[in-house]
Amino acid sequence: MVDSKQQWKAWLYLAPAIVLLLVFTVWPIINTVRMAFLENYSGLKAAGGATFQFGLGNFEKVIGYRRFVSCLKNTVLLCLLTVPISTILALLIAVALNSIKVCQKALQTIFFLPYVTNSIAIGMVFAAMFNIVGSFYGTQNEIIVTAGIINNVIQFFGGEPINWINYGSTYEANMLVMTVYIVWNALPFKILVLLGGLQSINKQYYDAAKVDGTSRRRIFTRITVPLLSPMIAYVVITGFIGGFKEYTSIVGIFGEKMGPPDDAGRLNTMVGFIYDALSTNSQGRASAAALILFGIILVVTMINMQVSKKRVHY
Amino acid sequence: MSKETNATMHARDMQKLTAAQRVMKFFSISGTYLFLGLMALIVLFPFYWMIISSLKTLDEYRMSTPTFWPRVIMLSNYLDAFTTASLGRLFLNTMYVGLVSTILSLVITILTAFAFARLEFKGKETLFALLLATMMIPGELFTITNYSTVTNLGWINTYTVLIVPFLVSVFYIYLLRQNFLQIPNELYLAAKVDGTSDWKYLWKVMVPLALPTLISITILKMMGAWNSYIWPRLVANDEAHRMITNGLRNAFTETTGDVNYPVQMAAVALVSAPLFLVFVFLRKYIMSGVSRSGIKG
Numbered sequence: 009m010v011d012s013k014q015q016w017k018a019w020l021y022l023a024p025a026i027v028l029l030l031v032f033t034v035w036p037i038i039n040t041v042r043m044a045f046l047e048n049y050s051g052l053k054a055a056g057g058a059t060f061q062f063g064l065g066n067f068e069k070v071i072g073y074r075r076f077v078s079c080l081k082n083t084v085l086l087c088l089l090t091v092p093i094s095t096i097l098a099l100l101i102a103v104a105l106n107s108i109k110v111c112q113k114a115l116q117t118i119f120f121l122p123y124v125t126n127s128i129a130i131g132m133v134f135a136a137m138f139n140i141v142g143s144f145y146g147t148q149n150e151i152i153v154t155a156g157i158i159n160n161v162i163q164f165f166g167g168e169p170i171n172w173i174n175y176g177s178t179y180e181a182n183m184l185v186m187t188v189y190i191v192w193n194a195l196p197f198k199i200l201v202l203l204g205g206l207q208s209i210n211k212q213y214y215d216a217a218k219v220d221g222t223s224r225r226r227i228f229t230r231i232t233v234p235l236l237s238p239m240i241a242y243v244v245i246t247g248f249i250g251g252f253k254e255y256t257s258i259v260g261i262f263g264e265k266m267g268p269p270d271d272a273g274r275l276n277t278m279v280g281f282i283y284d285a286l287s288t289n290s291q292g293r294a295s296a297a298a299l300i301l302f303g304i305i306l307v308v309t310m311i312n313m314q315v316s317k318k319r320v321h322y
Numbered sequence: 323m324s325k326e327t328n329a330t331m332h333a334r335d336m337q338k339l340t341a342a343q344r345v346m347k348f349f350s351i352s353g354t355y356l357f358l359g360l361m362a363l364i365v366l367f368p369f370y371w372m373i374i375s376s377l378k379t380l381d382e383y384r385m386s387t388p389t390f391w392p393r394v395i396m397l398s399n400y401l402d403a404f405t406t407a408s409l410g411r412l413f414l415n416t417m418y419v420g421l422v423s424t425i426l427s428l429v430i431t432i433l434t435a436f437a438f439a440r441l442e443f444k445g446k447e448t449l450f451a452l453l454l455a456t457m458m459i460p461g462e463l464f465t466i467t468n469y470s471t472v473t474n475l476g477w478i479n480t481y482t483v484l485i486v487p488f489l490v491s492v493f494y495i496y497l498l499r500q501n502f503l504q505i506p507n508e509l510y511l512a513a514k515v516d517g518t519s520d521w522k523y524l525w526k527v528m529v530p531l532a533l534p535t536l537i538s539i540t541i542l543k544m545m546g547a548w549n550s551y552i553w554p555r556l557v558a559n560d561e562a563h564r565m566i567t568n569g570l571r572n573a574f575t576e577t578t579g580d581v582n583y584p585v586q587m588a589a590v591a592l593v594s595a596p597l598f599l600v601f602v603f604l605r606k607y608i609m610s611g612v613s614r615s616g617i618k619g
Binding site for chain 1: 350351354355357358361362364365366368369371372375386387388429430431433434436437441442443444446453456458459460461462463464465466467468469470471473486487488489490495520545548549551552556567570571574583586587590593594597598600601605608609612
C-alpha cells in the first residue's frame with residue numbers, strides 16, 4: 009500500500025521537472041498541432057486579435073512551395089548519400105580496429121576525435137579546405153590566387169581543379185562537399201557503437217569458423233554482420249533521424265545563406281525551412297512543416313524497424 | 323614404421339599450413355593497418371590543416387603551392403582572432419550559461435530520477451513511458467511554440483532564455499534512473515531501518531554511487547552549451563548574451579572583400595581547444611555517455 013504521505017513526497021521530487029516539461033514540452037506539442045491546423049496562423053496577427061480558420065491550408069501551402077520541395081529533396085538526398093556511406097565505412101573501420109592489437113586504443117581515440125568538435129567551427133575548416141582563395145570573393149570577377157588544398161591535391165594527381173563552394177559552383181559539387189563533411193562528422197558515433205558491438209561477440213563463433221577453414225569474407229558476411237545486425241540497425245536508424253534534422257553542418261560550410269553566393273538557399277533543409285518560416289512569423293506554416301518532418305521521421309524509423317526485424321538475427 | 327612417417331608427414335603439413343597462413347596473416351594485418359592509417363589521416367587532416375593555416379601569414383596561406391609547415395610562425399593570428407571575434411566575452415557568456423544550466427539540470431535530473439527509481443506513487447510507469455515517448459519528437463517542433471512562450475515571458479536577450487527551456491532532459495533522467503536502479507534495494511531498506519530520510523539517503527548514498535553517470539551528463543551538457551547554435555541565434559543574439567558558436571559564425575560571415583583565413587582558422591582553433599582538452603582528460607565518460615545516446619551534445 010502506498011500511503012498518501014509518500015505520494016506527496018514523490019510529487020514534490022518530480023515537481024520541478026513536471027512544471028518545466030508542461031511549459032516547454034507538453035504545451036508546445038499541443039500548440040504546434042493547433043497552429044498547424046489554423047490556416048495562415050501568425051503569432052503577430054493573433055496578438056492583434058485576428059482569428060484563423062480551421063483547415064489543412066498550411067499543409068497545402070507548405071507542400072506547394074517550390075522552396076519546400078527543394079528543402080525536402082536536399083534533406084532526403086543527403087540522408088540517402090551519407091547514411092549508407094558512413095555506415096559501411098564505420099563498419100569496415102570497426103572490424104579492422106577489432107582485429108588488431110597494437111595501437112588499437114590510440115587509433116580508436118583518433119577515430120572518435122571528430123565527435124568532440126563544434127560542427128559550425130569545423131565546417132569552417134572544411135570550407136577553407138575546399139575554398140578557392142582569391143580577392144573579390146563572391147563576385148563574378150573572382151581572381152583566383154590559390155585553388156585551395158583539396159584542389160591542390162587534385163592537381164597534384166593530374167586532375168582539373170573544381171569549383172566546390174564558391175561563386176558559380178554546381179549543385180553536384182556542393183552536395184559532394186556536404187556529403188564528405190557529414191560522413192566525416194557521422195563516423196565517430198557509428199564506429200564507437202559498432203566496435204562496442206563487435207567486442208561483445210562471443211569469440212567461440214570465430215574459433216568454430218577457423219576450425220572449419222572459413223574464408224575471411226565468409227566470416228565477415230556470415231558471422232560478423234548477422235551478429236552485429238542489432239547495432240547496425242541502431243546506427244542506421246539514429247543516422248536517418250539525425251540526417252533528417254541536418255542543418256548546422258550546412259551553416260558551417262556555406263554560412264546562413266545556405267548556398268553558394270550566387271544561389272542562396274540552394275542547400276536549405278527541412279529544419280532550415282522551419283526556421284525561415286518562424287523568422288517571418290508564419291508559425292502556422294512552420295508548425296505544418298515541423299509536423300511533416302515528424303511524420304517523415306516516424307515513417308522512416310518504422311520502415312527501418314520493419315526491415316531490421318526481418319534482417320536482424322536475434 | 324608407417325605410423326611414424328604418417329605422424330611426421332602430418333606434422334610437416336601442419337607446419338606448411340602455418341607458414342602459408344603466416345604469409346597470409348602478414349598481408350592481411352599490414353593491409354588492415356594501411357587501411358586504418360589512411361582513414362586516420364583523413365580524419366585528422368582537417369585538424370592539422372586548421373592548426374597549420376592558423377599559424378601562417380596571409381601571404382603564405384595564399385601561395386599557389388601550399389606549404390605543409392608554416393615558414394614564419396604567426397602566433398599573433400591568435401591575438402587577432404581573439405579581438406576580431408571578441409572571443410573573451412563569448413567565452414564568458416558560454417561558460418556562464420553552461421555552468422548554471424549544468425548545475426540546475428543536474429539537481430532536477432537527480433530529483434526526478436530518484437522519484438522514478440525509488441519512490442512509489444500512482445501512475446509511475448505510465449508517466450515514465452510518456453516521458454520516454456517525447457524523446458521521439460524532433461526538437462524543432464518544440465522550438466516554434468517555445469519561441470512565442472519566451473517572447474511572451476519577456477525573456478528575449480537574457481541568460482534565462484538560454485538556460486531554462488533546456489533544463490529537463492528526458493534522456494539524462496532515463497540514464498540516471500537506470501543507474502539508480504542498479505544500486506541494491508537492501509541499501510535503501512537498511513537506511514530506512516536506521517531512520518535515514520529519503521533526502522539524506524539520496525545525497526549521501528545514491529549520488530556518490532552514481533558519480534560516473536553524473537560526470538557523463540555534466541560533460542554532455544557543457545558540450546551542448548558550447549555547440550548550441552540554432553536556439554541562441556533565435557532568442558539571444560545581442561552582444562551581451564551571444565554564445566561562442568554564434569559569435570564565431572557571425573564574426574567571419576564574409577559579405578564583401580577578402581577573408582583573412584589564417585585569423586579565421588585561429589579563431590576556430592581557439593573555440594575547438596576546450597573541447598579537445600575535455601576530451602583528453604575525460605574521454606572515458608564522454609564515450610560511455612555518447613554510446614548510449616546517439617545525440618550530439
